Amino acid sequence: MENKLFYQDPYIKEFTAKVVTQGKDENGNDYIVLDQTVFYPTGGGQPHDVGTIEDINVLNVEEVEGEVRHYLETELDDVNSTVHGVIDWDRRFDHMQQHAGQHILSAAFEQLFGYKTVGFHLGNDILTIDLETETLLESETLRAQDLSNQIILENWPIETKWVTEAELVNYNLRKETKVKEDIRLVIIPNFDYNGCGGTHPKATGEVQAIKILDWERQKKKTRVQFVCGNRVIKQLGQKHKVLIELTKLLNAPEKDMQHAVIRLLENGRTTEKELEQALETLLHYEAKSLLGNSISKMEKKIVSDVFQNRKIQELQKLAQIIIAEDEEAIALFVSQNENRLQLVCARGSAANVRMKELIGNALTSINGKGGGSDAFAQGGGEALISAEQMQQHLLELIQY
CATH class of the missing domain: 2.40.30.130 (Elongation Factor Tu (Ef-tu); domain 3)
Incomplete structure (x- = not known):
């Protein structure tokens, strides 16, 4: 060493x-x-x-x-x-702060609640520890955080010591050491004794602060996200910057930000619902117009049209409205969306054409895939032919 x-x-x-x-x-x-x-x-x-x-x-x-x-x-x-x-001293000292902070927080959770740390990761932005518990209360995180910051504030010494395996019985270790020789202990006297090969500051005060950010259940454990030292200041700066921008965008003071966001979301949901209702109304008008221009072939009432960049969900809804309005109607819709064709085929309850079979035959010409039932089917494929050519193909197929 x-x-x-x-x-x-x-x-x-x-x-x-x-x-x-x-x-x-x-x-x-x-x-x-x-x-x-x-x-x-x-x-x-x-x-x-x-x-x-x-x-x-x-x-x-x-x-x-x-x-x-x-x-x-x-x-x-x-x-x-x-x-x-x-x-790079900034990186080294950051790691020293984070690693020592992890020891302190892990010891706090174990001393207060008996929750052992069974996993640890030091990332570029945040740290995580995995606690051996399936549930973690907010009140418990606050108590562990408060105890950790009290240990930091009191500036307890952090000592390192090399010991033999036989000497380990003299220390109340938080967990068993993995190595059997060259054993290095990191010690906060009367608070935490732990085998560790990492770098640490000489006193807890240099950790500066610990802030728990979030926690979530991971299988039968709980993963806690937190930051220490200068990362606390960095997190505060980032979040404050976002909050200031939101106060400008929402024209609301910081203390009312939560209510302003809730209002914004509620207004958005209301607007979205109104747009859906307006679209529904427009689709009904469009359906009536298409029904008025239907054609008759082989004693079949066919409603067919070609669209550009139309969502397949709209075509499906439009077809549903048409066959609900007229049980004898057959709807055949094609939409060209860039380099793809989308097809929707539907029939009313009084018509006898098999839509799944019809669309399956049509899709073979465009390397397409689709599915559905005898009453309603949809699919899509490559735009190897124009939308108008596909419409004509469907009309020809329906006559046989």
């Missing part, structure tokens, strides 16, 4: 080292191994550090077979010289 400088001091931002190995992995990615490093490799739920080595971007850091590989954007020119590395 001596070459992992981030364990000696997580606040080290830059360092010098010698190159031990330079190579390519199985995917052809360039990497180097150094005799010591400040770059933290992905592990224990914490993402890797980024930064530069000799001004070359470090894109990824992984521990593979006991060696820390630094994946570089390009190869080093001189692998025999001493190299200088600098980590």
Whole structure:
């Protein structure tokens, strides 16, 4: 562990080292191994550090077979010289805040309610923990959040200690350690004892704050979303910006925003309903007009028309109105929507043409698919012929 400088001091931002190995992995990615490093490799739920080595971007850091590989954007020119590395401190400190905050919040849930943390993910924007409970009350989240922020406010020390497996009996661990040697404990004395290989600040005060954002049931567990430290400020800024924009758009003060949005939604639903009613009325007028222009063929009363960019739902409704108005009517509608044709075929109760069979025969000429019943069928396919040609095809098919 001596070459992992981030364990000696997580606040080290830059360092010098010698190159031990330079190579390519199985995917052809360039990497180097150094005799010591400040770059933290992905592990224990914490993402890797980024930064530069000799001004070359470090894109990824992984521990593979006991060696820390630094994946570089390009190869080093001189692998025999001493190299200088600098980590992205903002990213490192963010991870330190988030990881320590997770320890605090997990310990709070377990101490207050006995809910163990069985999963953890540190994402780019939010963190999640999976609690071993199927239900979580809002009152419980508030109590856990309050206790966590009290621990932060009181600025308790955060200690790290390397112990042997035999020494673990001296500590009230929140969960069993997965490793059997090189065991590293992260300790908040008299509050939380946990095996962890991540980087953490020296005191809880540096976590700054914890805010729970949401939670949801995941199978037999509950996933809690939260943020810590500077991410709390970032979340507040983002949400405040959205809220300010909404106050301008809705012309309502911030405290009345909820009611303004509810009114807007209600007005939208009312308008949508009125539009549906207006469309229904227009479709009835259109149906009467089409019935007035119906044609008779082979003792069949046929209502047929061609449309452009008409929704198939409207055609279906129009056909339903027509066959309800006249039980002897047969409706044959075709709509061309860009490079596709949509067909709707329907018959009244007194007509005897099989619509499913009719539309099935018509669709073969346009590589189409459809379905329905003997009384009502619909489908669509490629516009290999014009809508007018398809209409004529349907009229010819209905005569046989």
